[in-house]
Amino acid sequence: MACIILFKGFIKALSTISVIMQVSTLILAFIMVTPVMTTAANLTDPCNNYTVLNDAWRSVNNTYNTYCDQSVSWSGWYRLFINGLSAHIPDTCVAMSRCGTSFPLWIRGGHPTVQDGVVTRDVCANAYTYCCFYGSYPIRVKACPGNYYVYELLKPTICNLAYCADVGSVIISSTAATPVVVTPDPCYTYTVLDDPWRANSSQKSGIYKRDIFVYWSGWYRLFINGLSAHIPDTCVAVYSCGTLIPLWIRGGHPTVKDGVVTRDVCGNDGSGYCCYFGSFSIRVKACPGNYYVYELRSPSLESSVYCAVVSNMSSINTTVTPQTSSAESSSSWVLITAGVIGAAFVMCIIVMVFMLIRRKRVTPSAEQTSKEPQPQHSAVEPPEVSYMTLDPNSTCPEYNTLDIMKRSSENTKSSEGQYLDYYNIVN
Known part of the structure; x- marks a missing residue:
């Protein structure tokens, strides 16, 4: 069973x-x-979902300067053509008064590879002997299978700017960074720069300081009233640091193990874009002892100076995370x-x-459970009546008769049937 x-x-x-x-x-x-x-x-991948931008006047060979991209309602991703030929935004400096505008726009940092996915690139405009004198809002770029590029274009910061187009070769960005070593070590061979007015808390004073007139040479360490300071790496408000256009660096500070790095210098003009004005890039190094040194250069703007701020000089992570388009991100999250x-x-x-x-x-089977002895009293029965009456003459199979007196330690008799008056017999 x-x-x-x-x-x-x-x-x-x-x-x-x-x-x-x-x-x-x-x-x-x-x-x-x-x-x-x-x-x-x-x-929805921008490589398959873009707007064609086929304006012949955007060519780098066009010397007319009557167009302005600020009046265009930009929306989404674009692929460039010139007279039906696939084109791209130049990633090297473009001369002034080209591409149908006064200050042609190009991207800095090179084009990505297909494996890089979507990347962000700075947009620069050549003016007054500096290729990135005017900055515009950064744009996103993606390399597509088939050897072409798409761009998420944005409205430029000023009117006389326009995106260029070129049918020539491109520069592929390199992700490998080789640490730069400078001798002698600038961490121990620097010039002290201690100007209290460089503090980013100093506001408009009516007389603007100008770093363009300073004879810069070599590496500098900043102080404010004897306290170690550094150039801010976040946006600084206009009229700060004793000048009209305060200068700050973009990209964060390096760590000691990064060695010497190059950082872009930006100037805020109060128009809503903190890097509206660009200046010549500078080199930066983090030193043991929790301070930084800078290889400063003469700015491209007259009414501008390098800011200085005293703060906790904690190392800043400058790792760049590859970006993906929203379509790719949503698809990955679905999976x-x-x-x-x-x-x-x-x-x-x-x-x-x-x-x-x-x-x-x-779990025991029903048959096994039925064979187990069952309790002879109810769980709800009061303790004082929870007992069993023994009947020696009973033939009920549910219990056996127990001769209590016979088994008593005081009983010295051995014959059966004696002392029956001690039993509680229930008829």
Whole structure:
């Protein structure tokens, strides 16, 4: 009988596992279908979803300067053409009065590779002997299979700026950075620059300081009233630092192990873009002892100076994280979410099967339970009446007669049937 019960339990467990396997198959099928849905979502990839920009006047060879991109309603991603030929925004300096405008726009930092995905590039305009004199809002760029590029263009900061287009070769950006070593070490061979008016808390005074008239040579360490300071690496308000256009560096400060790095210098003009004015890039080094030294150069603007701020000189992380387009990000999240949900569901099923099998092993069968002795009193019966009356003449199989007096330690008799008056006989 026990074998039959165990066999029935085994058959029931198999049927339960079969149902679980069918549900698991459906979950796995859903997960396998998700990449197909992701492929469909990739139709929003800017490489496949762009606006064609085919203006012949944008050519780097065009010397007319009557166009302004600030009046264009830019929206989304664009691919450039010139007379039907695939083109790109130049990534080297473009001469003034080219590309149909006064100050042609180009991108700095080189073009990415297909593997780089979406990257951000600074937009510069050549003016007054400096190729990045005017800065414009950074744009996003992506290299596409088929050897072309798409750009997420934004409205320039001023009117007489326009994006250039070129059909020539491009410069592919390099992600490898080789530390620069300068001898002698500028951490120990610097010039002290201690001008209290360089503090970014100093406001408009009516007489603007000008670093363009300073004879800069070599490396400098900044102080304010004898306290170690550094050039700010976040936007500084206009009229700060004793001048009209305060200068700050973009890209954060390096760590000691980074060695000598190059940082862009920006100037805020109060128009809403903190890097509206660009200046010549400078080199920076972090030194043991928690301070920085700078190889300063004469700024490109007259009413501008390098700012200085006293603060906690903690190292700043300058690691660049590759960017992805919103379509690629959403597709990836769909796949990840589906995988996590599927994995969690399968884990729940496995736990349920384990608990079911364990229950089958430890739960006694109905037949085994029926053979076990049953309690002879109710759990709700009061303690004072929770007893059993013994009847030596009873033939009920539910209990056996117990001759209490016979088994007493004071009983010295051995014959059966004596001392019957000591028994509580219930007729």
